[in-house]
Amino acid sequence: MPHPFRLYNTLTRQPEAFEPIEEGKVGLYVCGNTVYSDAHIGHGRAMIVFDMVVRHLKARGWDVTFVRNFTDVDDKIIAAAAKQDVDPLALSAKYIERYREDAAALGLVEPTVEPKVSETIDGIIAMVAALVERGHAYENDGTVWFAVDSKDDYGKLSGQKVSELRSADVGSKRNPADFALWKAAKPGEPSWPSPWGEGRPGWHIECSAMSKEHLGNTFDIHGGGLDLVFPHHENEVAQSECATGQTPMARYWMHNGLLTMPSGQKMGKSLGNVHLIRDLLAEYPHEALRLYYLQSHYRSPLPWDPATGVQMDEALAMLARLYEAREVAEEMGGKEPAADVVASLGDDARRLWELGNEFESRFLAAMDDDFNTAQALGLAFELARALNRFANHKKAKKRGGPVVAPALAGFKLLGPSLGLLDQACDDFLEEVKVKRLGAMGVERSDIEALLADRATARSTKDWARADAIRDELEAKSIVVMDRTDGVQWKIRLATAE
């Protein structure tokens, strides 16, 4: 039996207990990208947030049908293609490919289906025809408009009133708030034959058609960015409910918060402050970006300062802390019964044992309560601290294994639900070195040569020379750690003031 969970529903503006339409199943539709350029960190948040949702629900035993679409026919694609003098569908195909590369690099779970507008034209035409037939839409010169006045509760998702909307030109529309379901073809644009002549879908209709095709007239959860609530999702609701005659289109609406820029800046290519996912992942492990997103609640605004890069360094340091704590625990041995070890190793052992045993229920409770990843991660750090504290005991390494077993089991939950701690510590640390050194333009062989010199100096207790070399490494942002089990080094990370 799947475990129950709560989620905030944009439709009702409050948290609710999830009630599936079909027992044990979750149908989830998430608005994917309009593919005319590479995905940036803003898109990344939505990608990671819904990846986390899907992961966690699966981990909790739900049978999830996850639909994430590609909008590959759209005004902006056409405009970008015209500018580059390429075919619009070829352009979108290229960026679908690149989106998939980014998704894989981010470690996203694969959607159950990834429909495209260009492959859903029949469904779209059928839906538009149904809307015309039912009197919710009208045609004018080959363009079909949705009549917002035809739906009494138009605006119920976003709380907008048609009469209060600030609207531009009316054009051939009856009401300024009416929106295009089908657009008459212009020369050079991709188009398909329809009952209203050659044309292409409007912006919102594709999601209505694709969600209906893959999830049915009414489905469980619809997700997307907060900026899509109006008009995109509002219009989807209107189209779907009017076309099928069934209400609601989706029972729960989940919206992720947006990245916020410092002092009212907007992120934009023209401003030169767009961070592409692929550029970031060249310099940082993907889990660092994931941790950065998940350390705050998915609905909260999340600050991003493109100038500093501090947020990624901080996230990376946090991630390393978790990996290293887990590594410490994994290296502990011993085969005594846990109770005996706990009894003989004192309060820190007892505290860790208790925290470890409580962890699963507390972690899952946080996740089940509207996906509170911030709280869940806080628990993981609390566990890491208790673990490190226990590890300070002389006998912990030889005998501590049984005591840390529950904590290790706890860390294992971060993979299935959050997509974190999903690799071996050594692999992770190696990835950090490769990516950070590359980003800083530091040659690894230089570091290794300096480390070798320093080892020689230390072996003869030439401390002055050893410290001089360490200063030299420090200047390259390399931190040296002399440990009992050998010398290690790592990259100095930036920290917030």
Added chain:
RNA sequence: GGCACCAUACCCAAGUGGUUAAGGGACGGGUUUGCAAAACCCAUAUGCGGCGGUUCGAAUCCGCCUGGUGCCUCCA
């Protein structure tokens, strides 16, 4: 003008009616170390933008105010 949302320590950030307000980072002190680093310990918000109100009790509910954000021409 309309709709929606946000404001918790030096920074980031959980907590939405009831024990000492999670967690991460910075700063300071300590244990440890050849010295460091890492790790750990201690200290750090009688306080949750401001003012009222409801309540035995509020960061948490209500009202007003201040400041900020998103959307209302297609942006996750």
